[in-house]
Amino acid sequence: MSYLPIFVALLNDSKMNKKPLILVTNDDGITAPGIRTLIKVMKSIGNVVVIAPDSPQSGMGHAITVNSTLHCDKVSEADAEIEEYSCSGTPADCVKLAIHEILDTRPDLCVSGINHGSNSSINVIYSGTMSAAIEAGIEGIPAIGFSLLDYSWDADFSQIEGYIHTIVTNVLDNKMQPGMVLNVNFPKLIKDEIKGIKVCRQAKGNWVEEFDKRISPMGREYYWLSGQFVSFDKGEDTDDWALKNGYISLVPCQFDLTAHHFIQELNTWDLND
């Protein structure tokens, strides 16, 4: 008689019972409705720790706090099942603090969002939501940024809960390779109108800025940044196309900015004459 089958059964059981540790953050701040939906879905999948900015950090890109101090306080009135921390820094600061200071063990996954507004196409560059996910990716932790194309604070996040669950369990089950970060955007549609999840590339596009110039009560000129996003990418494999055509876009991202295809041409330049 061998004890091996019993041992294997126990091992499988222990593996199955070990819930993943999920770090949740965002850029709209710890009180935003979007992060509350994300926390709710993550609680059904793993053990959750929340470390998020204490105030909105939209448009913060990959900013980190190097010239001033950071506060990070435990939120005492939070959900008893999870730990929550409110941080004075940027989304990328939150992830750095979580991994290197607050958490005892490395998270199995980092999720960021749900952002109130789009992070598709070039918006990924300006996005605090995605910078948090990318910071986790740099640390070798699988990460996903979620965004809904609805800037309203009262946006209905409930109908996308199922899709978030599907994407997160896929990332955990498929053991996504280190350094990969998913950028997921949901169209502003009711559930029945959503056609499904589409794997895409980042569309080429940019913002055409229109600065709104005003005069302060003290007579000084100042500006508000405004403008509109313009896509100039005709491809049907882009996130912009997917969202305009009723799909949830899923773009795998990485953080090597090298334009590898341009290296050969640069080597023909007269740089060392």
Place this chain on the structure above:
Amino acid sequence: MSYLPIFVALLNDSKMNKKPLILVTNDDGITAPGIRTLIKVMKSIGNVVVIAPDSPQSGMGHAITVNSTLHCDKVSEADAEIEEYSCSGTPADCVKLAIHEILDTRPDLCVSGINHGSNSSINVIYSGTMSAAIEAGIEGIPAIGFSLLDYSWDADFSQIEGYIHTIVTNVLDNKMQPGMVLNVNFPKLIKDEIKGIKVCRQAKGNWVEEFDKRISPMGREYYWLSGQFVSFDKGEDTDDWALKNGYISLVPCQFDLTAHHFIQELNTWDLND
């Protein structure tokens, strides 16, 4: 007799006389010594307009100002040959303001820096210097970020002036393709020790953070972000290798974050069951 040779000669003369319009910015602020060196070299090549942050913006990544107002004031005591503007925003804000509000014509080139400190390897992600250059790249303007591996305010920038001149004239003469942005880092060496300019890729590496935890006079805990950069890339074609071996590193960058090689694998996942 044909007038064509005279016409061509006049055209060439007019082309040669048309100096390029160069936008200069940085992330250390308009008063930093690094930007003064950059302005000096650019004045020998083209017509210069400076629009730079009014205070240091290190580590600002690709942050933009969406939730507050921007000021941008002409600096009256500046060099009579050039226009200078001091802006309350981030480096990316400066470039957006320059192109869409301050300048009458689009610049032929945007240069950012010279940064006081390294922007090689993963630092490109956190860099305000490079975010300004990348913002210009997104706008389709050739752009270069320059950094010296010397954090000192008194760093000697004079010995790298010739290299900057060489790189900038190459970019202008070779008509670098739109969307390309060069990340140039100079080693902290005297001129005779520098081996030349090396075209590289971004090294794989990250910062290992050590948060310096302190207690304020009021008894509240706070943190300073610190740590050290660790490269785990053994390649001899990286910026990190080049800088450690006495070369100036030149990495061509782009802003499509898509991990194209991962799309095929993602399409095998069970995302739409």
